[in-house]
Amino acid sequence: MNDESIQTGDTTTRADGGTPAVDRREFDFESSENGLNWEQHIKPVAKYVSLAVLVAVMLFPVYYAFANSLKTPEQIFTSPLGIPWVTFDPAAWSEMAWNTMWEAFPFVEYTLATFIVSVGTAGLATVSAVFAAYAFARLDFPLKNTLFVLSVAGFLFPVVLLAIPIFVLMQQLGLLNTYLGMILAFTAFTLPYNVWLLRGFFEDLPDNLEESARVDGCTQIGAFFRVILPLSRPALASVFLLAFLLAWHNYVMAFIIGSDELHTTLAPALIELKGTFFVANFHYIMAATFLTMLVPMLMYMYLQKYLVEGLTSGGGVKG
Amino acid sequence: MATIEQDDDRFGASQRSFLDRILEEYGSLQGLLFLLPTLTILSVIVFYPMLVNGLLLSFKQFTIPPTVADPWVGLENYKYWLIGGGQALFVFSLKMTLLYEFVVIPLDLVVALAAALVMNEAMPARPLWRGIMLAGYASPPIAAGLVFATMEQAATYGVIYQILSPIFDIPAGGGMTANSPWAFWAIVLAKVWRDFGFMYVVFLAGVQSVPSELYEIAKVDGAGPVQRFRNITLPHLRTIIVTVVMIRTVFTVGKVAIPWAVTKGGPVNYTTFLGVAIFKQAFINWSMGRAAALGMIFAVMVVPLILIWVKTETEDFS
Numbered sequence: 042m043n044d045e046s047i048q049t050g051d052t053t054t055r056a057d058g059g060t061p062a063v064d065r066r067e068f069d070f071e072s073s074e075n076g077l078n079w080e081q082h083i084k085p086v087a088k089y090v091s092l093a094v095l096v097a098v099m100l101f102p103v104y105y106a107f108a109n110s111l112k113t114p115e116q117i118f119t120s121p122l123g124i125p126w127v128t129f130d131p132a133a134w135s136e137m138a139w140n141t142m143w144e145a146f147p148f149v150e151y152t153l154a155t156f157i158v159s160v161g162t163a164g165l166a167t168v169s170a171v172f173a174a175y176a177f178a179r180l181d182f183p184l185k186n187t188l189f190v191l192s193v194a195g196f197l198f199p200v201v202l203l204a205i206p207i208f209v210l211m212q213q214l215g216l217l218n219t220y221l222g223m224i225l226a227f228t229a230f231t232l233p234y235n236v237w238l239l240r241g242f243f244e245d246l247p248d249n250l251e252e253s254a255r256v257d258g259c260t261q262i263g264a265f266f267r268v269i270l271p272l273s274r275p276a277l278a279s280v281f282l283l284a285f286l287l288a289w290h291n292y293v294m295a296f297i298i299g300s301d302e303l304h305t306t307l308a309p310a311l312i313e314l315k316g317t318f319f320v321a322n323f324h325y326i327m328a329a330t331f332l333t334m335l336v337p338m339l340m341y342m343y344l345q346k347y348l349v350e351g352l353t354s355g356g357g358v359k360g
Numbered sequence: 361m362a363t364i365e366q367d368d369d370r371f372g373a374s375q376r377s378f379l380d381r382i383l384e385e386y387g388s389l390q391g392l393l394f395l396l397p398t399l400t401i402l403s404v405i406v407f408y409p410m411l412v413n414g415l416l417l418s419f420k421q422f423t424i425p426p427t428v429a430d431p432w433v434g435l436e437n438y439k440y441w442l443i444g445g446g447q448a449l450f451v452f453s454l455k456m457t458l459l460y461e462f463v464v465i466p467l468d469l470v471v472a473l474a475a476a477l478v479m480n481e482a483m484p485a486r487p488l489w490r491g492i493m494l495a496g497y498a499s500p501p502i503a504a505g506l507v508f509a510t511m512e513q514a515a516t517y518g519v520i521y522q523i524l525s526p527i528f529d530i531p532a533g534g535g536m537t538a539n540s541p542w543a544f545w546a547i548v549l550a551k552v553w554r555d556f557g558f559m560y561v562v563f564l565a566g567v568q569s570v571p572s573e574l575y576e577i578a579k580v581d582g583a584g585p586v587q588r589f590r591n592i593t594l595p596h597l598r599t600i601i602v603t604v605v606m607i608r609t610v611f612t613v614g615k616v617a618i619p620w621a622v623t624k625g626g627p628v629n630y631t632t633f634l635g636v637a638i639f640k641q642a643f644i645n646w647s648m649g650r651a652a653a654l655g656m657i658f659a660v661m662v663v664p665l666i667l668i669w670v671k672t673e674t675e676d677f678s
Binding site for chain 2: 096099117122192197198200206208225232292309345
């Protein structure tokens, strides 16, 4: 599928082997003597064919979840690929997932819990990370190197290794089945990356910013709040969004900390739904899955610029 | 620093807040104050439980609910995995994890590189297509896993099964997700769809940063597209590729969500990769002591990789 462009490349290279006129040299893509010219004939076709394949492959699972969420369970069996506005039967609305899932399962609560936890995580992580990153980038203090390594080393640490220790900790602290427990755990996972990303951003700011602000009468703290923070808005937005998405996406921690109905986020709720009602309530699974995908996808769509900035400036993200 | 303080003194102490005066006195400690929230959260949620709960638990017979009065068992939990009853599962799981890495990471790499090269070309509505490439990365792993698991069932709605079954001999009972070689590929498909977006974003940024003059010069010199890719694009991306492959390798070992959503580690233990094995042992069998020991064994294998990464990332930092 996505090997399309590469396959095309191979085919053309093989074609050159069969063309005696250009032996010992690579296929002459620019010249029209060969009949086929890379820039004019092959490249546009290869480009748009690969584009079509890539876009279709990326969109199909999303379409599949969306289209089937608007069908009755019988319709999913009979026409799983049917376009929703063709298959949609208004008379069957009363038995459709989008109508009944809210009463059949506590999806209002799940969604609300997911929002609370994700916003809480994003807020706490951004505020904590901005101070730490500023200190690492622009202040001098004892043990700076050691503390930096400690702060970012957790970035690559597999979450599942922390699952047991954190489960026991949350039990000891009485934070199982609380939003606070989930927020703290997610914040701890997202912080190393956020600190690292913001430190890079602060380091790129001109050296004399604070000095000039202080010459102009600002206090040191004032310079941080009035000069540095306003300049960092795009970086703060990336950090906020990435932390929000980590919390929204995470399954393992949400599952072990929030096991009761009112404190479970959408990811564990989906697994629960699959385990209990795989075939009979198929339309519920499709609707709930689409709902869970929808929010992060809308965020990506509107805020692509910030997210891509966040992903590329760090060179890596916990996903 | 001295000049800054002199500048500041011109405004007099009265203009400075109490907090500022404290900071002025203990200038070198100000950084530590800024670190307080981050270090507190990391210490309480990560370092303390990792050392105290994680390490100690691995020497205890700890199940939920607890079953014995004196839980200390020394190295029994480690022996269980390395030479005892859990050895077969551990070795098999390790093998499958390595296979998973060797399949997923190169696939991610090839797909992401191809997508980045295509999206770097001029075309109408390019920002839209670029955004669509991130559909996988935007969706929660569990949601991606569930949609793929559904499409891989042997049924009318199992689209991927319908496409693959004429070519391969996939048993109709259970479809792809419940039959042994296919369950692995069922996970791989979902994993690559969901994960390649990260590498794609990084590669796209890398490809965009290649100076276009290089390509122009190469064209004038008669280099074809394959040569231009091999001699300009690839060398330019080499460092990025090495970093990203390392990050993704470490991430993929410990990820539970997609295998769990697609197969729950089955059939039997066929897709129980190391992360899944720990998760299952701890939160399905509730045998926490053994799971913690497996986690420690796993950590010993992963930590060197993490240290290499930390070293490369911090060596410019002094």
